[in-house]
Amino acid sequence: MSGSNVWSRSREKIRLFPELFAQCTGEAAVYGKCVAATTTGRQELKKDLCAKEFEALKTCFISAVSDTKVQHVLKC
Amino acid sequence: MSSGLCLRVLRGSGSAPAASSGSWSRFLSRSGARRGLSGSNSGTMNVFNREMKKRQKNWAGSLQDGQQYDYLRDEVGSRVADRVYDIARTFPLALDLGGGKGHIAEHLSQVQPVVERLFLTDGSEETLKQRRKSEIPTRCVLADEEFLPFKENTFDLVVSSLSLHWINDLPGALKQIHQVLKPDGVFIGAMVGGETLYELRCSLQLAETEREGGFSPHVSPYTAVTDLGNLLGRAGFTMLTVDIDEVQVHYPGIIEVMTDLQGMGESNCAWNRRSLLHRDTILAAAAIYKEMYGSEDGSVPATFEILYMIGWKPHESQAKPAKRGSATASFGDLSKISQPTNSNKS
Numbered sequence: 001m002s003g004s005n006v007w008s009r010s011r012e013k014i015r016l017f018p019e020l021f022a023q024c025t026g027e028a029a030v031y032g033k034c035v036a037a038t039t040t041g042r043q044e045l046k047k048d049l050c051a052k053e054f055e056a057l058k059t060c061f062i063s064a065v066s067d068t069k070v071q072h073v074l075k076c
Numbered sequence: 077m078s079s080g081l082c083l084r085v086l087r088g089s090g091s092a093p094a095a096s097s098g099s100w101s102r103f104l105s106r107s108g109a110r111r112g113l114s115g116s117n118s119g120t121m122n123v124f125n126r127e128m129k130k131r132q133k134n135w136a137g138s139l140q141d142g143q144q145y146d147y148l149r150d151e152v153g154s155r156v157a158d159r160v161y162d163i164a165r166t167f168p169l170a171l172d173l174g175g176g177k178g179h180i181a182e183h184l185s186q187v188q189p190v191v192e193r194l195f196l197t198d199g200s201e202e203t204l205k206q207r208r209k210s211e212i213p214t215r216c217v218l219a220d221e222e223f224l225p226f227k228e229n230t231f232d233l234v235v236s237s238l239s240l241h242w243i244n245d246l247p248g249a250l251k252q253i254h255q256v257l258k259p260d261g262v263f264i265g266a267m268v269g270g271e272t273l274y275e276l277r278c279s280l281q282l283a284e285t286e287r288e289g290g291f292s293p294h295v296s297p298y299t300a301v302t303d304l305g306n307l308l309g310r311a312g313f314t315m316l317t318v319d320i321d322e323v324q325v326h327y328p329g330i331i332e333v334m335t336d337l338q339g340m341g342e343s344n345c346a347w348n349r350r351s352l353l354h355r356d357t358i359l360a361a362a363a364i365y366k367e368m369y370g371s372e373d374g375s376v377p378a379t380f381e382i383l384y385m386i387g388w389k390p391h392e393s394q395a396k397p398a399k400r401g402s403a404t405a406s407f408g409d410l411s412k413i414s415q416p417t418n419s420n421k422s
Contacts (some may be wrong), residue, residue: 008400014331014335014358015331015335017331017358017362018328018329018331019363021329021331021359025366027363028362028363028366028367029363029366029367030265030365031364031367031369032361032363032366032367033367035282035283035286035360035363035364035367036364036367036368038282038376039282039368041102045282045285045286046285046289046290047285047286047287047288048286048287049286052212053361054286054287054360057359057360057363058356058359063360
């Protein structure tokens, strides 16, 4: 690997995702249930059908990011 | 005791623009001269970017801790080796197509010498360099599965584990395998197919639809088990055996699924793939995956449906169906057969 590039930086960022996601299991479950309901029910899945639930999930995720004060250390 | 000679073989000489040219000329050349590999009227499909796949496999092969991703290949390799052992024959010369690090040969070298010499081919040089130690004398050949550089009637056994699902022209490749086999040779293959990674596919599809209003394919198209029999038959194989095995691996979440697939060298390389996955979509897909498919302990399953196929090259010694009218006993006589056992039961 020849130093840091956009792909190695992206991979580093995505590595932190599971930890942050684990702090928002409640909101994730609510959003997941909303989308999963469309697979069994009559309603077809459309864009932003579960926008409210997703906003709650995203807010929780962003606050998890700022709480942990993630620092990216790039090794060359 | 393995002779690790790696020959760089001329890949795709002549008819293949695939080896050298970029993406645009590839599309233009499809309307030009036909490759003439598969005489089928459906024509050659061009779904996967083979150059990209080679680069992905080279990247995966050069990873420092790449062996942590080998679990699936090891498992399937051992099951293919089991099938090789089931055939009560010794194979002087065998070919491992897309063998990678030699996951099958590792399991073959144990009890009795079933395979005497092995040719290990792969499209990726880095992966061949990470070859496992094996007791069977092996030769490495850098070759594309769609352009086999071997003469006809060379091999007694051809095995292939988890590499056929990236081949563009599968009928053509099967025909080439049929050609390089000796008469009464056998092909044992394992490929992912059917409903592999349906959880990942559905989660991404639902997430993209809800977040972006549409979706694009992220998981490559797989062969259905019902088509496999036809494909093998068309290539000229007889005495076919096809069966399915489901391997379910549990991961902490969707990111680990995707990271492991990337580490295995199984990233998407279809031409129609979208190079971007929005952060929102990833977040949404993670939530959907966990909710729809997650288990009680918080892990999520990923299903790999492995299709195993065994096909033989025709030979006179093989059993043929009996001629019509050659029966010597009749089903009507069955009632007479059961009478002796009735008298024993007293």
